Amino acid sequence: MEYTIGTIAPIILFPLVAFVINAFCGRKLPRQGDWISCIAIFLSFLWCARIFCDFYYNQYSSDFYIHKVFNWIDLSWGTGPSKASGFKVDMGIFIDNVAAIMLLMVSGVASLIHLFSTFYMKGDPKYGKFFVYLSLFSAAMLGLVLSDNLLSVFIFWEIMGFCSYSLIGFYHEKNAAGDASLKAFMTTRVGDVCFLLGILAIWSIVGNVNFVDIYQALHQGSFTTLSIFNITISAASFAGLMIFLGTIGKSAQFPLQVWLPDAMMGPTPCSALIHAATMVAAGVYLSLRMYPLMEAGDLTTLIAFVGAITAFGAATIALVQTDIKAVLAFSTISQLGYMVMGIGVGAYSASFMHLITHAIFKACLFLSAGSVIHSLHDHHTHGHVQEMPRMGGLKKKLPFTFFAMTCCTLAIAGVPFFSGFVSKDRILGDALYWGSKHGTYHWIVPLLGFSAAFLTAFYMFRMMYLTFYGTPRDQAVYDSCHQEKLSFNRNIPLLILSVFTLGIFFSGSLTGQQKVKLPIVKFEWFETLVQKPQLFKFSSFKKENFGLKDTREIKALIPSVYGHNQTLSEQEAHETHHAHFLGAIISIILAFSGILLAFLMYLRKSLDPSNWVNFFPRWTKALKERYYFDYLYQEILIKKVLLRLNYYLAKFDLDVFDRIAIDGWQNVSRCLYRAHRVFDEYFIDRLAVDGSGKSIRLFNMFLRYAQTGKVQIYFLIFLVVLISYLFKLKI
């Protein structure tokens, strides 16, 4: 396949054009233009699938990449060798196996969610507007995946942030939605500022921000030290930390996780697309891309701990949530924590695999939750019902939704043969190995990971049992639910997604890769395609211009280049295998015990959850308050610290700056003005301007008398002058 403008640009342009059309004339179109968005994203999906098939079937090695650039800003002057010294920004595309898989996932999930939105948002007064945002978001997300440099990643990142903001506040008539959108925007802004700082740091070191140049610079050791306020720190640590803070903001990791639960104020399809499948995963994707930098900066331990804390903390909060979407939101945070933990413990491909599997099953879970919420109606408030205590017994009424949600719940709980098991188990296995390798306090990470796995199984099945099993707890709400019929835009997306929750799609090798003769027999296509970037290989391909023709040499998968664990010794490989085996057994046991516990508590009711609540009253309260993070940020950080700081700053501004600097300057200039005015009036006007006129008038008075018109007088004057000259000459 050729990588030209014609095969790459449409991926972004289709949704972008749909966005432009819908934004400006969507209202005049039939069905408010939703079909434009749906067709556009589906076409993007086809184009992405083409790229994916190319990468998948041509078996490019894991270090193969396509990097094409075009000039965006060129302020360099002249030609020749000095041209490189000018300010120059290149934009371009960077596709490797990771990007190809990501493209397929993003465009596929996005098109299914577009389809589902035509069902879910039907009859909404702002139906067309929703598709406008969805299209813009899809364009930005696909653009982010295709980006070859951090700058364009940042641009698309911010566009996504805007779409997220708009969609969370989609029902901005509700105060809570408006507050939630602001909260999400402001919280991610903290991370984004750090991300921008990281980009600038890299720019100052490398002189360029595209991935290939960064990898090359890392390989050559250009990242030495930075000096900030005379404190010398490692450049890679600083840049990596700043970029990881961007990830923390966008992927809702530990200190900045507060925005994601509130983001559920948006319509459910947008939660599925933005706050579960793609945008929050973009943070993890960025960290994966910048993995060599983080490794070089010795940040992996920090990353692992942040991920583990997030995974465990969010899972515990999810235990006490009653809102079906809030449970899913916290499980999203928890699963994102797994991915970040996976990056930290070096489980590069497992972490990315979890990103993909999670995107699929979590999108499906959100869509199913949307389907449930949409079918339940409260006659008093004329709104939809999201509270699980008012649900129950919906299994018969919503069979397809139930089926899809069961598949996804099994997947997220880590039941064998489902995708979540494959990916999560690999992360946990690597975490176990990592813990055993480093020892001491590093054991906390796998411990938290396994506890979170247990909790995940428990709270997900709690949600399932409360929603679908048992007897209806609110009869009026139950009666409002109509029997579900198979419809193409409600159930088909769910069923398609639920098919892909099967582990076989990720663990096995369905096609192609068996043909590769490998030193170690390994049939997992995912692991074959996705490996940690090896820095020394990034000089093997030349940068090419992005144009209408493809001038690239095609480099197929070379067996000698390929090889999993090739950097590991035999003993290490054995230990890894051992850890994975152990991890798999532990996680299977934990998953089933979690399911069993949920079964006993919520279906058999042989165990009463309230006992536990009474046993840990303070902890339960803390969980209900989400570990007081909202309190901490809003009441203490914002109201006590920032508002006070704001007050003093305002006071400084008003009293010192305004009073002294502004007013003082005003007084000074007023005095100067007065002095100037006096000078102007008395010296310039009176003396210079009027004075010269008056002096001329004075001479005029004398000269007028001389001007008699009498020739004799003139003659006399002439004589006098002549004689005076004579005297002058003589003297």
Added chain:
Amino acid sequence: MMMGLTSYLLISLFLMICGIIIMIARKNIIAILLGIELILNASALNFVAYSKFVAKNFDGQIFTLFIIVVAAAEAAVGLAITIRHFQISESIHIDDATQLLA
């Protein structure tokens, strides 16, 4: 007694002073024209005197001839102006000729 340069110059000075006094004191335009003639003659006399005693050639005499011609022409013009003035203001009194006053 030898007639020296000084006596010529004295006569010439006398003539010129006479002419100037006439030009200033008399009010009759024709008298003023006569005064101008006297000044011209004084200068012509100077030319001749210097030519004779200093340059010792005939340049001064030739120049004097030119001065006489110019004086004649000037007298003709002056008289013409006087007649014209008389036609306009019925007077040849110099104080009546104040048209130069703005």
